[in-house]
Amino acid sequence: MGRCITVAIAGLGSRGRDTYAKAAKIFPEKMKIVAIADVDPEKVRLTAEEYDIPEEKCFSSAEEMLKQEKLADVMFIATQDRQHVGHAIPALRKGYHLLLEKPISPELDECRELVRVARECDRKVVVCHVLRYTPIYRKVKELLDAGKIGAVVSIMAVENVGWYHMAHSFVRGNWSNSNETSPMILQKCCHDMDLYLWLAGKKCDSLSSFGSTYLFKKEKAPEGCVMRCMDGCKAKETCPFDAEAIYLDNKAAGYRKGNRNWPLDVLVPDGVTEEKLYDAIREGRYGRCVYHCDNNVVDHQVVNLNMTDGTTMSFTMCGFTAEIARYAKFMGTEGEMIVNMAGEIEDNEIVIRRFNADVTEERIDVASLSDDFSGHGGGDVKMIEEFLDVLSGEKEESPYVTSLEQSMESHYCALAAEESRLHGGRVVELDTFRN
Missing domain, CATH: 3.30.360.10 (Dihydrodipicolinate Reductase; domain 2)
Incomplete structure (x- = not known):
């Protein structure tokens, strides 16, 4: 068996925290999370508690984490699409191998630059085409x-x-x-x-x-709809995209149908309850009318x-x-x-x-x-396992x-x-x- 690979995670959203971090529980002999970063302090706190990350290895952004000396063998980059390359290049230059959430970047020049730097630094970069x-x-x-x-x-x-x-x-x-x-x-x-x-x-x-x-788009909005689903929308009863209906009553996604995972954990990352879901729908982005979004x-x-x-x-x-x-x-x-x-x-x-x-x-x-x-x-799990096995020397290539x-x-x-x-x-x- 190869050695245990240490991991720093930049970005604790649905992919970083709810998907990739879980591999540390599935393969504890292969992967250990040693540092985390996110702009949401609540996500940092919850992840630190779940994976026993010391406070000094918890950071308020990927940029703050990248100012430190190299903290792990590999960095999982699961920040927003247009941030990927800006985080990946300094990580490569610090000596990290990378698991990079797709897409690499919407800008081709950035993609090409990352390829060049990865070759220059002789680091392995895997893009998450799961x-x-x-x-x-x-x-x-x-x-x-x-x-x-x-x-x-x-x-x-x-x-x-x-x-x-x-x-x-x-x-x-x-x-x-x-x-x-x-x-x-x-x-x-x-x-x-x-x-x-x-x-x-x-x-x-x-x-x-x-x-x-x-x-x-707003020109397709049904008569009587308003900016938020819970603010007295007159089209609410017949609209399939009503937020309350999706997140509470949908057969596959709804809380009342027994779901406690995606997409509900995106609205409520700290333990899904009906009360917290209603708060998120009333106040957050996921309660907006689909015809009046940006x-x-x-x-x-x-x-x-x-x-x-x-x-x-x-x-x-x-x-x-x-x-x-x-x-x-x-x-x-x-x-x-x-x-x-x-x-x-x-x-x-x-x-x-x-x-x-x-x-x-x-x-x-x-x-x-x-x-x-x-x-x-x-x-998801197989991709991380294959990458860890290559990095640890358990497999030559995959x-x-x-x-x-x-x-x-x-x-x-x-x-x-x-x-x-x-x-x-x-x-x-x-x-x-x-x-």
């Missing part, structure tokens, strides 16, 4: 690489964002405004761009894209990609879906493969139909692939670990798609972004 690590997509990769459906000619992929996830994260939440964070196609869908290029072993040559903010990211977008080998992919992201799920159909020279990854394991599937006289069908028992499908279908250079391809595609969308869907050559 879907590569999930049991279902690892199996898909194995099947495609084995030629199960021949050569992949076309991919049809859909990201079903989910209506209440759209309202929570991308209208009311932290990722609602691309001027403060990043475009939706990068922030949400660089996952998908990385995933499908990797699964099929493809590289994009050119693409075009269309999309807009169709619904979540959002500007798209709520739907399509991207058509032409690959360097002449094959194609169509990708759709949409916030108006009943479920939070990813669906893909791989069409090959000898068959097709349908892959569905949803929130409930019983809804996950891999179906293979090979071409012959009868078109035989094979179904993979997804449930048998793992005993843990929590956190992005089992990807075929799934997403390096900065690998992640850049997904960023080229996403940012080129946004460029195309903003210019009426014009075709964008990817080499203009790479170079």
Whole structure:
């Protein structure tokens, strides 16, 4: 067994505190949190108590933590999108390896500079494209690489964002405004761009894209709605995006339905109760009317990609879906493969139909692939474990670990798609972004 890796965490939001920090409890022999930083003192206090972090290793910002001498082997950077590179570069120069939340940056020059500094400092940087690590997509990769459906000619992929996830994260939440964070196609869908290029072993040559903010704007507001859901809104009873209905009564997310985790712990990080939820809805950003927020990211977008080998992919992201799920159909020279990854394991599937006289069908028992499908279908925990094993010397390398250079391809595609969308869907050559 390799040595235990010490970790400093910059950013204690939903990903930093509620996802990545938990690995220290799952793998206590592999990971120990020794320093933390966040601008929210309550999150710092709660995390320090939970992981026994001494006061002198608790900091009020990533910048304050980065003024210290090197505190750990690796830094997990889970701050806001436009802060990533500003925190990553000084961390690299202090000698930290990095686990970097995606996206790297919405600015290509910053992405390139980070790649240069990481090489100069000879540090490992893993970007959190967690879907590569999930049991279902690892199996898909194995099947495609084995030629199960021949050569992949076309991919049809859909990201079903989910209506209440759209309202929570991308209208009311932290990722609602691309001027403060990043475009939706990068922030949400660089996952998908990385995933499908990797699964099929493809590289994009050119693409075009269309999309807009169709619904979540004041001119689409129903009659009688007000600035906050709890302030006497006359559309409250019929509005699916009513904050009280989502956070209290929604079947998947609601407190009264037994949920105590995401998204409720975003509203109330210090122990979810009904009283605290009502306080957050009445006073905080998550109680605002979805038609009167400061959002500007798209709520739907399509991207058509032409690959360097002449094959194609169509990708759709949409916030108006009943479920939070990813669906893909791989069409090959000898068959097709349908892959569905949803929130409930019983809804996950891999179906293979090979071409012959009868078109035989094979179904993979997804449930048998793992005993843990929590956190992005089992990807969150596996990603951290793989990275820790590489850093500790337990593994030489991992075929799934997403390096900065690998992640850049997904960023080229996403940012080129946004460029195309903003210019009426014009075709964008990817080499203009790479170079």
